[in-house]
Amino acid sequence: MLELRSLSVHYGAVAAIRDLSLSVDAGSIESIIGSNGAGKSTTLRAISGLVRPTAGEIWFDGGRIDHLESKAIVARGIAHVPEGRRVFPDLTVEENLLIGGYLRRDRVALRRDFDEICSEFPRLAERRRQMARTLSGGEQQMLAIGRAIMSAPRLILMDEPSMGLSPIMVSTMAQIIQRINRSGRTVLLVEQNANVALSICDRAAVLERGSLVLSGTGAELKDNEHVRIAYIGI
């Protein structure tokens, strides 16, 4: 479904990712783990067109997307839940969700997705008229995910959704991601919290200083000694 071919991104002269190749199968949860500055966010930002790759190609559903504007990429069915949630603080919860469907014109389906999100996240439904800035961190993360779902994506990119959440909220988030995936959406999940990511993903890759160093199924990587020492801490 998504394929990165020898992708490199530079900020000025510094390479943030180098010669990265990765593919994500339709219907799966694929995860990238890595520590601070490994290039996880940069990878997702390149996929959504927020930064331009300096080399390599990005293919989505048989089309090349690395030269497209973010708008066209959203329209093709890729949503991005950015690092740090980035909800619109001075829009209401409802407006945040509706703006997620900015490019859609199918009002009926839009309404159905909106109602689905409200039943999936009752805490958001209760706070519909509140400004997003007044939500807790976990609620804001749900809102960011709900906003992404509103664009009717086939692939959702998630950048550290468990960042700054309590342990209980982290496992709730894991369940939410699995439910999103079961309803037919492919997920590319980026995490520092390797334990959770490896438990819910089908396949995973380890990113270190901009390059992939390991990949395999979630279970394989969980047993890998390097991963255990560097990312799980046991």
Added chain:
Amino acid sequence: MQILIDTLLNSAMASAATALVAIGLALVFGVMRVENFAHGELYMVGAYVTWYVSTDLQLTYFSALVCAVLFTALIGAVMEVALFRRLRSNPVGCLIVTIGVLLVLQTAAVWFAGINRTLLVESPFPGALRVSSFALPWHRLFVIVAAIVLMLALTWLLRRTMFGWAVRAMAQDREAASLQGISIGKISIAAMMLSAGLAGAAGGLMAPIVRISPFMGQPVIITAFIVIIMGGLGSVEGAIIASILYSTFFTFVSTYIDSTVAAIAGLCIMLAVLIFMPSGLMGRTEKV
């Protein structure tokens, strides 16, 4: 008593005109982070277009007003496409470019209509409303009503429509807005057109009651900057409230004391707001 009534009416009219100019300035600052120093000249161009269309072309005042809005909105669009777009990551460059536009528009006005002519625009509402012994000039009432209507329309647009949410989303987090499929370029054009068109409308509305000159935008833009700083940079509601407070204060002080004192006091109030409420009257609660 007539003086008090006059001053009240003048305050309301000054508030209306200032607010129309200031909200456009605030909108563009909020959405694009550009301080448009040429904004006062868009007001001036609005007055010139109104004069030209209503006298030289001999169309009605209302057609002239519409032309003023369209023409200034067009200038706004051109400024975005030709200038700001190329300087997106260069705020100082944008600022310098707006000063360039300011000079170009002033020079164009001088070239177009000369500098020493008295340009008169006839109001479609001559005379005054008489209430017992007081006279309320019709055109002043019209300016107030028109400004209120325009501001309500803008508020509705920003708060109740998908377009408005997109504009506000972009002001709040440009990158997150791109991720929703919002086109930064299109919203910037729309914001510049709205902003410039409102300034043009203000110029056209005031054309029958102010002296039209190539430099008439200067005091207006200074007031507008004071007002948007007081109102919390980038906040449209803040700009409206601050316009009313500032213009009322200014009008009363210059009528009853002296206009120089009023100008100095106005700047002192702005400084006080900056010191005691650094993000402005509305800065904390709400942006664009």
